[in-house]
Amino acid sequence: MRPDSDAARAQIAALTQAVGQVSETYAVRCDIDRDRDWAALKLSEETGELVAAYLKTTGRGRREGVAEDELRQGLEDEAADVMAMLLIFADQNGIDLAAALERKWFRYLR
Template identity: 60%
Template sequence: MSRSLDELTGLVSKVSDIYASRNDIARDDDWYLLKVQEELGELAAEYLRLTRRGRMKGADPETVRQALEDEAADVLAMLLLFAQNNAIDLDAALERKWFKYLGRSPAV
């Protein structure tokens, strides 16, 4: 199922609210950026494992591949939350920064 960035952000935000409530976590401006960094580090660790440049810790390649995918989802989720917290319109930023090379006019 394909979802828009706004839909994904809304769903991720609900999960983040549950996580913060259950774990008594105060999510301030720093928290969002630090979580992006934390999740990116975990993604890098799984990539190193998958490419045999990190310790497998007894895991098989399929398990490591799933962990890599899960960490990629975590990075995306935290980036969406960071953008929401900082009033960043990712759709507009992508249009301005990336899609201009496709000869598209900016979104209105």
């Protein structure tokens, strides 16, 4: 089943606006200069943190006595960070994620 491209575009836009507001609040509160490279660098950082959390949940990273449910929550939280930073990166670079997904992935659903 192919996603409704208008609905997907609206959902991505709403998510982008929401994470943008959080990012702006965080930047002001922590005095962060979000220059032109900031989103790309943060996306890379968050991806590394996601991989580290994944390694812990799969027993290939130091767990340091952390409970399974906390490890799982950490993995989910890092996945959310990656998604948020991808939305911010795409927005800052004029990338239409809905169109890119349609072109790159969903064409195989035709």
